Amino acid sequence: MLRIDLASRVPVYEQIANGLRAELVSGKFSPGAKLPTVRILAIKLGVHYNTVAEAYRQLANEGWLELKRHHGALVRERDRPQAGPDAMERFSRPLRELVAKGLADGLSPRSLAREMTETARRLEGEPSP
C-alpha cells in the first residue's frame, strides 16, 4: 500500500519515490515484477502524471526500475551498492533530527525506542515479539 499526504511539506514525487522504495527494499516486488503504469498510479493517487513519472525516473536512476514506454515499470535485479564514506552520516543526521522532532511533538523516549527496535527487527527479518 502506497500512502502520500498532499498537505505535507515533502514534495509529492519524493513521497511516492520513498513509498515505492520502501516496498522494493522490503522485497514485496521480486525482480521482473511490474509496477502499475504511471497513468494508473497517478489516477489512484489523484495527482498529475508528471509527478508519478518523476518518482519513477528517480527510482530508475537509482537502479531500482527499468522504464519501458507503454509497458510500465519493471523491477530490476539490483546489487547492493558500495556505501560511500559519508553514507552513514547522511543516514544518521536525519534520523537524529527525526527523533528530536518526535520528542518535541510529545512522544516518549520509550515509545521512540520501541518503534526503532521494531524497525530494526523487521530489517533483520526477525518476527515481532
Add this chain to the structure above:
Amino acid sequence: MNHLPIYVHLVIAVTIGGIAILNAALFWFIPCLTRRDLYFAVTVPPGFRDQSQGVSILRRYRIELILLSVLALVAFVAGIARFGVGFARGGLLIQVVASFIAFYRARLRVLPYAVPPTMIREAELHGHNRIIPGGWMAASGPFILLVVCAAYLWFHGRESSARSVYLISTAGILVALTLLLYGLAHWVRPVYAGGPERARELKFRRTVSAITLAAEYYVTLQASWIVLVPRRGDLAAVGLLPLAFVFVLVVIVVLARLGQGGSRMPAGDHARIASSAVPIGDRTPDRYWRLGIFYFNPDDSAVLVEKRFGLGYSLNFARPTAWIIVLLVLMAPLIPVLAHLTQFLHTTQR
C-alpha cells in the same frame, strides 16, 4: 407530431409525467444518499447532517423543492394546454433547472460549515480487478449486433438515408458508452485502497459497469427494432419510450439502494475485517466542484470520480478525454439534424 394518434400523445405525456415525478423523488432523497461527510456537495464533519443546522438546511431545501416543482408543474400543464404535448419536454427542463436552483441555494447555506477534506491518498500497488462483466467479449456484442443489422438491411435492399443516419448516431452513442465502460475499469480513482470499503467500492463499480453494458444492449436493440420494423417506425419508437423509463427507474432504485460508492452495500465476508470506517469523503477538494456538480481539477489524473450530488460517477472536465465522451454523446442526436440540414440545402440548391 400532431399527426400521431391520441394514444401516442397519451404515452408520451404519461412517460414524461413519470420522469418528472421520478426527478422530484430523486432530488428529494438524494442528499441522504451521499457519504456521511458530504452534504450538498460540500465536505462537512460526519455528524453535520444530524445537527440542527444540517436538519434545517435540508428542510428548507425540500420546501423550496416543493414550491419550485409546483411552479414547474403549472408551467408544464399550461404549456401542454397552449402548445400541445410537444411542450412536455420543455416542462421537464423547467423542473430540472428549478430543482438545481434549490440544490445550489442549499449548497450556499452549507458552505460556511465546510471543513478541509483529507489530503491523504492511498493506492494498492498489487493486483488487477476485473470490472467489466463478461469482459470485452460482452462489450463488443452491441457493435456486432449493429453491424449484423446494417448488413441485413443492405442485403435486403432496405437501406435508406434515414435508417443509415439512425444507425450511425446509435454507433456514436455506443462508442461513448464503451469509452465510459473503459473509463470505469481504468480511469476511476478509488476512494479506499483496502478493507471492506474497498470491496464495496469495487462491487459498486462492477454494478455501474453492468448497467452501462445493459444500456449499450438496450440502445442497440432499440435501434435494431426501429430500423427493422417495416412500417411506422416512429410509433415503434414511441412504444419503446415507457420501456426506457422503466429501465431508468430500475437503475436509479438499484444505485440508490447501494449508496454513494457502494457505501450502503453489505460487505459480506469483509465485514469481519477490522474496518478503517472513518468516513473520508471522496478525496476531491471542494473548490474544484463548480456549482457542486461539475468537477474540474487539472491536477487530478482521474477522468471519472464519485459524484458529489447524484449516483454513480462524474467526469473530470479538466481532462480532454472527458470532453471526447461529452462530444460523442452530444453528436449522436446532432447527426440526424445535420443529415436533414444537408439534404435540405442540397434540395434548395437544385
